[in-house]
Amino acid sequence: MTEQHPAGDAASSEAPKKVLVVDDERDIVEPIRHAFEKEGFRVFTAHDGNAALDLAEREDPDIVILDVMMPLRSGFLVLERLRVTQLNPSKVIMITANEGKRHEQYAREKLGADAYFHKGTFHPTHLVQKAQELLGNS
Numbered sequence: 001m002t003e004q005h006p007a008g009d010a011a012s013s014e015a016p017k018k019v020l021v022v023d024d025e026r027d028i029v030e031p032i033r034h035a036f037e038k039e040g041f042r043v044f045t046a047h048d049g050n051a052a053l054d055l056a057e058r059e060d061p062d063i064v065i066l067d068v069m070m071p072l073r074s075g076f077l078v079l080e081r082l083r084v085t086q087l088n089p090s091k092v093i094m095i096t097a098n099e100g101k102r103h104e105q106y107a108r109e110k111l112g113a114d115a116y117f118h119k120g121t122f123h124p125t126h127l128v129q130k131a132q133e134l135l136g137n138s
Contacts, residue, residue: 016040016041016042017040017041017135018041018042018059018060018062018063019041019044019062019063019064019065020043020044020045020046020052020059020063020065020090021033021036021045021065022045022046022047022049022064022065022066022067022070022075023065023095024048024069024070024071028119029045031124032065032124033045035125035128036124036127036128036131039128041128047070048070048071048072048073049077050073052066052070052073052078053073053082056078056082056090057085060088062135063091063092063093063134063135064082064090064091064092065127065131066078066092066094067095067096068094068095068103069096069097069098075096076106076107076111079094079111079113080111083111083112089112091134091135092113092115093114093115093116093130094116094117095116095117095118095119095122095127096116096117096118097118097119099118104116114134115130115134117130
């Protein structure tokens, strides 16, 4: 299931930046969605890897917040596919409950993740700040 949420009150005449939030846990997705909407982003959500790829193809997000462990297709496989298929690659922030450094190294060095956060160690506003930094809006 995928959802689209309109952006918050964006004061700029420029089109809002688009973010795709992908996680199979709704209690993770909702606070992240809310934090991005509060900053004027247009937010799309997906709860599995296949839905994420469909939305990314249709909406061409500026940034993707991507969980590593998901049903149907892992975040690693989603990122790998995005890097091959997107003409203008989205910035990607990976999030995971896995504390190991090996996955982070693989995501950054082999797949080109732009940032990597461990669940439980960040607040959704940290993701927004990192996204704005990656998009040059800090």
